[in-house]
Amino acid sequence: MKELYALLKKFFGYTTFRPYQEEIIQTILSKRDALVLMPTGGGKSICFQLPAIYLPGTTLVVSPLIALMKDQVEGLVANGIPAAALNSNMREEDRQQVKQLCVQGKIKLLYVSPEGLMGELNWLFPRMTISLIAIDEAHCVSHWGHDFRPEYTQLAVLKEQFPTVPIVALTATADKITRQDIIDQLKLSDPQVFVSSFDRPNLSLTVRRGLTKKDKNAAILHFIRARKEQCGIVYCTKRDDTTAVADTLKLYGIDAVAYHAGMSPQQRDKAQSDFINDRTQVICATIAFGMGIDKSNVRWVIHYNTPGSIENYYQEIGRAGRDGLASDTLLFYSLADLIIRRRFAEESGQSEVNLEKLNHMQRYCEADICRRRILLSYFSEQREDDCGNCDVCRNPPERFDGTVLIQKALSAIARTNESIGMQMLIDILRASGRAELISRGYHLLKTYGAGRDLSYRMWREYIYQMLQLGYIEIDYASSNVLRITPSGRKVLYGETTARLAVYKEPEQTETTTKRGKKGDFKARPIRPKEASTIEETLFDSLRQLRKQLAEKENTRAYLIFSDAALQDMVDKKPLTLDEFAEIKGVGQIKQERYGKVFIALIRFVLKKE
Ligand code: ADP
Numbered sequence: 001m002k003e004l005y006a007l008l009k010k011f012f013g014y015t016t017f018r019p020y021q022e023e024i025i026q027t028i029l030s031k032r033d034a035l036v037l038m039p040t041g042g043g044k045s046i047c048f049q050l051p052a053i054y055l056p057g058t059t060l061v062v063s064p065l066i067a068l069m070k071d072q073v074e075g076l077v078a079n080g081i082p083a084a085a086l087n088s089n090m091r092e093e094d095r096q097q098v099k100q101l102c103v104q105g106k107i108k109l110l111y112v113s114p115e116g117l118m119g120e121l122n123w124l125f126p127r128m129t130i131s132l133i134a135i136d137e138a139h140c141v142s143h144w145g146h147d148f149r150p151e152y153t154q155l156a157v158l159k160e161q162f163p164t165v166p167i168v169a170l171t172a173t174a175d176k177i178t179r180q181d182i183i184d185q186l187k188l189s190d191p192q193v194f195v196s197s198f199d200r201p202n203l204s205l206t207v208r209r210g211l212t213k214k215d216k217n218a219a220i221l222h223f224i225r226a227r228k229e230q231c232g233i234v235y236c237t238k239r240d241d242t243t244a245v246a247d248t249l250k251l252y253g254i255d256a257v258a259y260h261a262g263m264s265p266q267q268r269d270k271a272q273s274d275f276i277n278d279r280t281q282v283i284c285a286t287i288a289f290g291m292g293i294d295k296s297n298v299r300w301v302i303h304y305n306t307p308g309s310i311e312n313y314y315q316e317i318g319r320a321g322r323d324g325l326a327s328d329t330l331l332f333y334s335l336a337d338l339i340i341r342r343r344f345a346e347e348s349g350q351s352e353v354n355l356e357k358l359n360h361m362q363r364y365c366e367a368d369i370c371r372r373r374i375l376l377s378y379f380s381e382q383r384e385d386d387c388g389n390c391d392v393c394r395n396p397p398e399r400f401d402g403t404v405l406i407q408k409a410l411s412a413i414a415r416t417n418e419s420i421g422m423q424m425l426i427d428i429l430r431a432s433g434r435a436e437l438i439s440r441g442y443h444l445l446k447t448y449g450a451g452r453d454l455s456y457r458m459w460r461e462y463i464y465q466m467l468q469l470g471y472i473e474i475d476y477a478s479s480n481v482l483r484i485t486p487s488g489r490k491v492l493y494g495e496t497t498a499r500l501a502v503y504k505e506p507e508q509t510e511t512t513t514k515r516g517k518k519g520d521f522k523a524r525p526i527r528p529k530e531a532s533t534i535e536e537t538l539f540d541s542l543r544q545l546r547k548q549l550a551e552k553e554n555t556r557a558y559l560i561f562s563d564a565a566l567q568d569m570v571d572k573k574p575l576t577l578d579e580f581a582e583i584k585g586v587g588q589i590k591q592e593r594y595g596k597v598f599i600a601l602i603r604f605v606l607k608k609e
């Protein structure tokens with residue numbers, strides 16, 4: 001075991017294992033099959049990379065995404081580990097060269113796509129010493145998962161062809177059916193199953209509901225401005241929205257690019273590489289973006305629209321904070337999204353399953369208890385305490401007697417014979433006087449103007465709460481009008497009272513009126529910025545050095561050092577090479593290659609020269 005710790009430090013720069021990593025590695029080394037379920041960012045890679053270094057021969061890594069392979073191989077090579085990929089995107093000479101190295105036993109980790117694998121079964125693999133097989137994104141083998149890939153079903157041949165080689169299958173998808181399916185499909189023999197906690201305490205969780213497009217844009221701007229130079233992803237359902245949001249942000253001086261499947265491959269590659277290489281702060285993307293993106297310093301994720309399931313949501317926010325540092329997530333929840341999602345689900349061919357998934361998502365968005373508890377219980381993990389890092393924990397709801405308020409709204413719905421949606425309901429309550437309302441005669445109702453004292457936003461919030469409390473429901477089959485439920489009727493007729501949570505104006509008040517100069521969004525600091533503390537100045541300087549090195553070496557900044565490593569430098573302020581070696585993420589190669597320049601910069605910033 002001591003030897004493994006030494007390798008962990010030497011090649012990865014870490015001194016401790018994360019939960020389960022050690023047990024998983026032990027299992028693999030005892031030649032037993034393993035199934036590993038760990039959330040994105042949990043640290044799956046080391047579970048097979050470390051045994052690969054330790055064992056003689058080569059570890060085969062099956063991975064579905066060529067982009068992911070490239071990233072992992074580059075990361076390994078940067079740490080001094082001989083690794084290579086074989087895939088259909090490569091030139092024939094390069095393929096031949098890699099194969100030769102494999103036959104000579106010079107490659108410790110060989111990444112292959114499932115198709116590539118099938119092609120090499122007869123020639124290449126019999127000529128190599130294969131000591132371990134790792135199957136990444138193993139849920140792709142299952143029809144039940146959300147990402148089925150037919151090529152993955154052929155992987156069963158691995159066990160037949162290499163019956164004595166241990167197989168480790170890894171995935172971030174948790175549910176039980178998929179789990180069993182992976183074991184069956186891959187023919188794993190009596191595998192040890194590891195389910196690590198899905199908790200990602202470093203991700204803050206916030207849901208904001210019922211915002212108009214304009215309010216959403218203002219909230220996003222405010223959010224990003226409060227996070228200067230921290231990069232993040234805005235997920236949108238519609239392609240047009242990715243471009244619209246990116247354009248809005250650019251208008252206000254924020255570096256943003258759009259990304260969606262309708263763009264040309266070149267445009268997409270450029271957007272992706274700009275984001276990965278820290279050339280752009282924000283990427284506004286459909287969910288086409290993100291699979292296989294291994295950028296460890298994504299500091300925040302915003303959902304412009306409500307996702308269709310908790311699995312998807314969790315996977316998408318999981319792209320933030322992979323380095324373990326505090327990161328923020330913000331989700332916009334709206335009835336309009338819910339209605340669209342319901343339609344998607346109904347038309348999906350698996351409508352029962354997908355509607356159930358959507359219901360869970362809705363419950364999460366509407367929750368007034370700790371959101372993390374809801375998330376974890378969805379993944380069958382119970383937790384006893386509130387997390388303290390979600391909007392509900394930070395700002396627990398205060399309640400008041402909302403009976404009269406609810407009666408006003410319900411009475412307006414009743415007097416229109418349950419034929420209106422939320423917008424019209426608020427307009428009646430607030431006496432908006434708009435043409436459609438007048439033409440339908442709603443200005444003559446007794447409840448017209450009965451809720452003038454509350455703002456539009458307040459009404460919207462209270463109506464969401466009424467839905468959540470089950471006093472009204474949306475009739476999806478009939479133009480999405482609002483209907484009063486039996487328990488709503490009890491409140492309406494005064495048979496029972498009801499409490500609501502007090503509406504609080506969100507802290508942000510920033511509006512879209514303060515425009516940055518159009519030209520200045522390209523400007524980038526080239527010197528350490530004056531920041532309020534020496535730590536901030538140091539962090540910023542280290543980041544810039546990392547970026548310059550990445551540009552010089554034509555690699556990605558986070559492959560040089562993660563944000564967590566930079567943060568550790570700020571905390572420990574190493575001034576010698578030995579001290580530098582103590583930094584998290586600094587292995588031998590990186591100490592030799594980068595130690596001196598980073599120390600010089602730290603000395604310079606601390607004025608210790
Ligand atoms: P996953 O594949 O599970 O999404 P990764 O293997 O990419 O996650 O790991 C996520 C991040 O955690 C990486 O930046 C990795 O270097 C870091 N990491 C993994 N294991 C450890 C460890 N034992 N100590 C510190 N950081 C770790």
Ligand code: ZN
Nearest residue numbers: 370387390393
């Ligand atoms: Zn909480």
